[in-house]
Each structure stands twice: as structure tokens, then as C-alpha cells.
Amino acid sequence: MDLGTFVEGVVELDPMSGRMVLRVQETDGSNTFVDIQERMERYKGEAVRFILTPLQTIDELTSLVESGEIQVGDAPPPKLSN
DSSP states (O other), X not given: OOOOOOOOXXXXXXXXXXXXXXXXXXXXXXXXXXXXXXXXXXXXXXXXXXXXXXXXXXXXXXXXXXXXXXXXXXXXOOOOOO
16 A cells, blocks of 8 residues: 655755755754655656645644634635646
């Protein structure tokens, strides 16, 4: 069973390839780079669920919920445009 990829990291432009990558810091302090396009090419022609959420937004929503300014169910839905 292939559950795909689930990682959190920092979006960067690889200067060598010109492709967007995620820099994922490992527990030992080293970095792993995940080539987004390469991962998506594995599933060409297949239906997938793609979720890209800035962690800053998650932090902001968490603060709003914790302060009582909004309820969890009142969070705005994600944009579904290209």
C-alpha cells in the first residue's frame, strides 16, 4: 500500500535544477531535500489528494481558536483554485 508523501519543511528553489524543493530538517540537524515535481511524477495520471498549507497559517488559526476569537468549525475553507 502506497500512502504517498507527508512531510513538513521549508520551500526553497534548488539553484542547480531550478526546481522547487522542500528542505526537511532531520532530528540530527542534517537536511533532506524533497523534489516536489519528482514526487508528483510518480503519480502521473492518478487521482491524488494534494494539500499544501503554510505552517504560519496553522499557527495563526491556533491562536485565534485559543483566544476564543473563532471556533474550530469557523475556520475558512482552503482555496480550490489553480
